[in-house]
Amino acid sequence: MPYLTCNAESAIATCDPHSLKKKKKPKSPAQAQPVRHFAYSDILDATNNFSADTFLGKGSHGTVYKAAFHGGALVAAVKITKPKTSNEIEILSHLKKNPRLVNLIGFCNDQTQTNNINNNKLIVVEYMPNGSLHELLHSTKKPVRPPSWTARVRFAVQVAKAVRLLHSSEPPVIHRDIKSSNVLIDEKWNARLGDFGLAVRGHVADSRVPPAGTLGYLDPCYLAPGDLSSKSDVFSFGVLLLEIASGRHALDVRHSPPSVLDWAVPLVRRGEFKEICDPRIGAPPDMAAFRRMAVLAARCVRSTPERRPSMVEVLECLTAVRKCFRAPVMWKRIKRRVEIARGDLFHDWDRSEEVVRVVKLGSSSSRRNGKVSSVSGVEYEGGHANPAVRSRSVGSGSGLVGFGFKNRKGKVRLKRSRSMGSPVPLRW
Numbered sequence: 001m002p003y004l005t006c007n008a009e010s011a012i013a014t015c016d017p018h019s020l021k022k023k024k025k026p027k028s029p030a031q032a033q034p035v036r037h038f039a040y041s042d043i044l045d046a047t048n049n050f051s052a053d054t055f056l057g058k059g060s061h062g063t064v065y066k067a068a069f070h071g072g073a074l075v076a077a078v079k080i081t082k083p084k085t086s087n088e089i090e091i092l093s094h095l096k097k098n099p100r101l102v103n104l105i106g107f108c109n110d111q112t113q114t115n116n117i118n119n120n121k122l123i124v125v126e127y128m129p130n131g132s133l134h135e136l137l138h139s140t141k142k143p144v145r146p147p148s149w150t151a152r153v154r155f156a157v158q159v160a161k162a163v164r165l166l167h168s169s170e171p172p173v174i175h176r177d178i179k180s181s182n183v184l185i186d187e188k189w190n191a192r193l194g195d196f197g198l199a200v201r202g203h204v205a206d207s208r209v210p211p212a213g214t215l216g217y218l219d220p221c222y223l224a225p226g227d228l229s230s231k232s233d234v235f236s237f238g239v240l241l242l243e244i245a246s247g248r249h250a251l252d253v254r255h256s257p258p259s260v261l262d263w264a265v266p267l268v269r270r271g272e273f274k275e276i277c278d279p280r281i282g283a284p285p286d287m288a289a290f291r292r293m294a295v296l297a298a299r300c301v302r303s304t305p306e307r308r309p310s311m312v313e314v315l316e317c318l319t320a321v322r323k324c325f326r327a328p329v330m331w332k333r334i335k336r337r338v339e340i341a342r343g344d345l346f347h348d349w350d351r352s353e354e355v356v357r358v359v360k361l362g363s364s365s366s367r368r369n370g371k372v373s374s375v376s377g378v379e380y381e382g383g384h385a386n387p388a389v390r391s392r393s394v395g396s397g398s399g400l401v402g403f404g405f406k407n408r409k410g411k412v413r414l415k416r417s418r419s420m421g422s423p424v425p426l427r428w
């Protein structure tokens with residue numbers, strides 16, 4: 001029987017039912033299929049001529065439609081993008097299909113036909129029916145409830161698995177655009193990493209691609225092609241982890257500082273972990289495990305890339321955290337009582353209503369009403385009504401767009417957003 005220790009002060013012993021050997025599940029149809037070539041006419045049929053009711057969404061590089069092939073026997077997502085598509089096909093076709101990725105099903109390079117849509121190539125990927133992690137975390141639509149702690153940690157582990165897989169493939173793949181809107185949720189409510197439009201394959205030292213990524217998630221040390229390493233993905237993952245823990249956007253001008261990173265890392269350094277917890281669901285029952293997760297996130301965003309953990313270490317740590325969160329209910333109850341008895345519990349999460357009930361110390365200090373400073377060069381989600389920054393990718397396989405500024409010769413140069421700041425160096 002394996003024993004799991006969360007930390008020295010609150011060591012708990014748990015029987016770990018998850019370490020028991022699981023039966024290998026049969027592969028999903030998409031995993032078993034080779035990459036297919038689609039005729040443009042089939043795509044037109046499947047998307048009903050790219051009709052409005054098949055429209056799934058629009059990113060900074062293109063549009064995505066839902067496609068039903070063979071009378072609905074195969075439901076997929078068709079992405080029409082200009083600069084990113086070829087790169088995405090190239091990257092995905094070299095990766096083994098994996099349940100943690102939004103896998104490639106096929107593509108259409110029917111030159112004569114696709115001329116109708118400005119020479120765009122089309123990529124067909126697995127359809128993710130439950131939207132993105134960004135929508136789950138930040139949707140204000142009722143009755144959408146924010147994900148529970150168990151679900152959040154599960155999503156974090158699943159994304160970490162996806163990134164570890166990319167970094168350990170031969171040659172390694174660096175995603176360069178890890179963010180909540182690129183984490184899609186499949187039919188079983190599992191997270192998968194998608195959008196490989198900015199990904200780079202091969203040995204990094206050879207890479208000459210200009211820096212690219214999304215404001216708020218972009219590694220501030222990645223300023224030139226030679227700076228790229230897998231640790232840039234680790235940085236973006238750290239920001240994502242803070243977003244998952246706090247429910248705050250990576251950048252949100254309603255807050256000061258607007259960057260989740262600039263706000264959360266000092267709290268981690270001061271040991272104010274409960275302040276980081278998403279107030280909509282309150283502190284998790286296992287604060288020791290949460291602390292580990294928050295410290296891990298802070299280590300991922302360290303200002304020195306070499307001092308950031310590898311994705312192997314990140315995954316190991318998150319897997320341990322997940323086990324604490326999945327500890328049998330009886331153990332959780334006992335631990336919770338101990339925490340209450342010693343005054344360690346700040347919030348009580350009433351599961352039936354999923355509302356935050358303050359048990360001790362009155363209400364938590366508000367972190368939503370801070371003075372807001374503006375962030376230059378960022379786009380607001382849903383126009384001016386919502387000042388949360390819409391996290392759009394910048395740059396492409398061929399150049400950096402949007403995040404930089406044009407000099408007199410018209411060339412785009414990288415501009416560091418003031419709102420990003422550089423992460424506070426950590427001592428642990």
Ligand SMILES: Nc1ncnc2c1ncn2[C@@H]1O[C@H](COP(=O)(O)OP(=O)(O)OP(=O)(O)O)[C@@H](O)[C@H]1O
Binds near residue numbers: 062129195394
């Ligand atoms: N495989 C898919 N299944 C279902 N919906 C998808 C799929 N891929 C993308 N979408 C949806 O389509 C929309 C646009 O996705 P896309 O990847 O082009 O842009 P993005 O990630 O939102 O932004 P950016 O291009 O800046 O990274 C998103 O809302 C996303 O949820």
